[in-house]
Amino acid sequence: MHTVISTTDLTRTYGDVVAVKSIDLEVAEGELFGLLGPNGSGKSTTVKLLTGQIRPDTGSMRVLDADVLADPVAVRAKVGIIPEQETPPSFLTAEEYLQFAARIRTLDNGVDERIAYWFDLLEFGETRDQLCKDLSRGTRQKLMVAQAFLHEPRLAIIDEPLINLDPVMQRTIKDFLTDYVRHGNTVFLSTHILSIAEEICSSVGILHRGALRYQGGIDTLREEHSSLEGAFLALVGKPAREA
Amino acid sequence: MALYTLFAAMLKEEWRVHSALFGHLGFALLPFTLVFFAALGALMLPVFTRHIDTGTLVAIAHLAFGLMGMTIGAFGLLGREALNRRFGQASMIAYASRTFPVSNRTIMTAFFAKETLYYFCFWVLPPIIGFGIASVVLGIPRALTPLFLVSLGLSFLFGLSAVFLLSTVYAHSRRALLVLMGLLALGTAAALGATGTPVEALFPPLAFFHDRSAASLLISLLASGAMAAAGIWFVQVEYTGAARHYPNAFRPLTATLSRLRTPHFVAKDLLDLKRSEGGLGKILFSFLFPIGIIWLLLEVLLFILPGLNALAVFAILLAAFSTTIYNWLTEFDDFAPYAFFPVTPGDVIRAKLQTYLMLTIIPVATLVIAAAGFGQMDRLLPSLLAFAGLSSYAVAVVVYCAGLQPNILLYNTRTLLSFIGLVAPAMLALIFISLPDPRLVAAGIVLVLPAALLVDRGERRWSQVEQRLF
Numbered sequence: 123m124h125t126v127i128s129t130t131d132l133t134r135t136y137g138d139v140v141a142v143k144s145i146d147l148e149v150a151e152g153e154l155f156g157l158l159g160p161n162g163s164g165k166s167t168t169v170k171l172l173t174g175q176i177r178p179d180t181g182s183m184r185v186l187d188a189d190v191l192a193d194p195v196a197v198r199a200k201v202g203i204i205p206e207q208e209t210p211p212s213f214l215t216a217e218e219y220l221q222f223a224a225r226i227r228t229l230d231n232g233v234d235e236r237i238a239y240w241f242d243l244l245e246f247g248e249t250r251d252q253l254c255k256d257l258s259r260g261t262r263q264k265l266m267v268a269q270a271f272l273h274e275p276r277l278a279i280i281d282e283p284l285i286n287l288d289p290v291m292q293r294t295i296k297d298f299l300t301d302y303v304r305h306g307n308t309v310f311l312s313t314h315i316l317s318i319a320e321e322i323c324s325s326v327g328i329l330h331r332g333a334l335r336y337q338g339g340i341d342t343l344r345e346e347h348s349s350l351e352g353a354f355l356a357l358v359g360k361p362a363r364e365a
Numbered sequence: 366m367a368l369y370t371l372f373a374a375m376l377k378e379e380w381r382v383h384s385a386l387f388g389h390l391g392f393a394l395l396p397f398t399l400v401f402f403a404a405l406g407a408l409m410l411p412v413f414t415r416h417i418d419t420g421t422l423v424a425i426a427h428l429a430f431g432l433m434g435m436t437i438g439a440f441g442l443l444g445r446e447a448l449n450r451r452f453g454q455a456s457m458i459a460y461a462s463r464t465f466p467v468s469n470r471t472i473m474t475a476f477f478a479k480e481t482l483y484y485f486c487f488w489v490l491p492p493i494i495g496f497g498i499a500s501v502v503l504g505i506p507r508a509l510t511p512l513f514l515v516s517l518g519l520s521f522l523f524g525l526s527a528v529f530l531l532s533t534v535y536a537h538s539r540r541a542l543l544v545l546m547g548l549l550a551l552g553t554a555a556a557l558g559a560t561g562t563p564v565e566a567l568f569p570p571l572a573f574f575h576d577r578s579a580a581s582l583l584i585s586l587l588a589s590g591a592m593a594a595a596g597i598w599f600v601q602v603e604y605t606g607a608a609r610h611y612p613n614a615f616r617p618l619t620a621t622l623s624r625l626r627t628p629h630f631v632a633k634d635l636l637d638l639k640r641s642e643g644g645l646g647k648i649l650f651s652f653l654f655p656i657g658i659i660w661l662l663l664e665v666l667l668f669i670l671p672g673l674n675a676l677a678v679f680a681i682l683l684a685a686f687s688t689t690i691y692n693w694l695t696e697f698d699d700f701a702p703y704a705f706f707p708v709t710p711g712d713v714i715r716a717k718l719q720t721y722l723m724l725t726i727i728p729v730a731t732l733v734i735a736a737a738g739f740g741q742m743d744r745l746l747p748s749l750l751a752f753a754g755l756s757s758y759a760v761a762v763v764v765y766c767a768g769l770q771p772n773i774l775l776y777n778t779r780t781l782l783s784f785i786g787l788v789a790p791a792m793l794a795l796i797f798i799s800l801p802d803p804r805l806v807a808a809g810i811v812l813v814l815p816a817a818l819l820v821d822r823g824e825r826r827w828s829q830v831e832q833r834l835f
Contacts, residue, residue, distance in 0.1 A: 198705060210702065211633060
């Protein structure tokens with residue numbers, strides 16, 4: 123299987139804090155890969171590194187055959203990204219923001235149809251004329267999901283995409299992601315919610331204090347530790363409480 | 366107890382916000398910079414007072430400190446949105462009544478006390494110390510410095526208290542605020558014009574400066590206290606306003622601007638300006654104050670160097686002040702909302718500069734009006750060329766020094782001094798070039814060359830610097 127994300131010896135520090143420590147990671151095409159870890163384990167830093175939003179101290183990365191360090195703009199052009207925090211411009215309406223995103227990504231054909239599809243799928247068309255700054259956090263998150271997939275990328279790198287969303291919408295997006303991967307695309311999903319990974323991911327990586335403690339199939343982990351939660355707790359040094 | 370705890374926590378919070386924005390050392394040095402420039406300005410007083418009477422200068426100083434109090438108060442009360450843009454979701458103690466068992470009145474009292482003390486130390490005290498230093502050199506009576514400390518401090522407090530009251534009125538009813546402002550404007554005009562009431566009678570801190578009486582001091586304190594108390598007592602806090610809806614203006618605007626390189630960025634910037642508080646009018650308003658200063662400087666400059674041409678000098682000073690338009694454009698976002706799109710900080714800077722160039726229509730129109738006013742339409746072209754060159758160069762310096770964050774980085778002492786060091790010599794050179802013949806000021810157009818170089822370097826510089834992300 124073709125590798126769409128690969129990192130070698132990836133390290134990033136913030137002052138004295140080592141956020142990401144010497145990570146070697148590979149994600150194959152068609153995977154729904156979940157990067158798991160406790161709060162502050164380095165998940166969002168890894169997402170920002172892979173999308174060229176920040177630079178590593180050492181190491182190299184390739185995403186969709188592009189060198190992230192040499193050409194981060196090319197990577198961001200190919201990939202759909204949901205950032206850690208939803209930050210649409212305050213004074214554009216929801217619809218205007220999606221049109222703006224389409225223009226930045228130089229989409230010409232079928233923009234209106236694509237936007238209509240996302241308003242319909244995520245059920246937020248009634249807010250299309252509302253300023254982004256006045257949208258609820260959940261609706262802003264829907265907007266972030268829509269902009270990430272508007273250009274139909276082969277790879278999506280998404281950071282906590284289900285945060286602030288109600289269970290119905292979480293189900294919709296989980297179904298969308300599963301279907302999206304079934305069509306040969308790849309998802310790199312960062313989350314600390316194990317149930318999401320357990321439900322939809324085919325493989326996972328587990329980060330703890332910036333280091334990658336495990337990478338592989340989710341079924342292998344379950345076989346070794348009876349559950350993903352048990353495996354996760356064991357890998358981050360917090361054994362599950364005896365029943 | 367809750368009041369003191371809140372007050373102390375707010376003081377710490379204010380310091381940490383500023384040091385996070387501007388850097389600990391950069392912000393800590395700001396008062397010293399203010400002392401330096403205030404002393405420098407005060408040393409020019411003998412020149413000013415030969416042309417402008419002392420009473421006018423004193424009134425301007427008091428009104429300026431009052432305006433400063435209003436500006437600081439307004440930002441404190443309305444600044445959460447600005448902080449959200451910088452830090453993601455900012456959560457300030459001032460908005461804590463939702464989660465802590467304290468009333469809005471207690472919080473606002475602590476907030477008012479914090480604003481008064483913190484900004485008195487950072488913005489009021491340094492200029493007065495600077496004046497005090499200069500007064501020793503100039504032989505100005507020493508008693509004037511402590512008098513200014515009290516009267517200008519009162520002016521600041523008056524402005525701050527007034528904005529607390531006005532914001533509370535606004536929270537209850539926009540119409541009531543408009544009516545109140547209208548009545549105040551009419552009353553002031555009537556008092557000054559029809560009845561010939563002196564300015565100091567309408568502004569208690571200025572009255573105190575002139576008569577130094579305990580009664581004036583008391584009136585000034587009571588007036589500020591009453592406005593602040595009313596603002597706090599009737600405070601009404603709304604955490605979420607009504608959602609605003611707009612028909613799609615982005616697409617038609619982008620189509621109209623389609624000849625530009627990145628029309629979508631320009632359309633977004635224009636919509637930001639139009640839909641944010643104050644609308645496009647805030648750019649106009651932000652010009653009125655600098656233009657007033659320009660007129661003041663112009664009078665002094667023409668007095669010192671009678672050979673200067675008013676229009677040429679006006680064009681030069683206007684060009685330097687035009688950089689505030691770029692500051693407005695970068696006020697609404699930095700790079701964070703674009704970080705996950707296929708663009709670099711350099712791309713965003715270039716797009717902002719396109720909008721900046723479009724909006725220079727405002728200072729250009731001002732220059733044309735000034736030329737007509739001076740009766741120098743025949744000399745408009747050289748002044749326009751000088752304006753074009755110098756405004757391009759000045760904004761290029763801002764881009765090089767501060768990238769997409771001039772509103773933050775220009776408060777950093779080193780960056781501010783770099784800006785002044787690069788722009789002031791160009792301004793002085795053009796002023797002296799214009800001395801033999803005002804038409805020679807047209808030579809300023811050559812500044813577009815270093816401007817292009819600086820923009821290019823600035824774009825590359827800020828594309829290599831890791832931008833602040835949430």
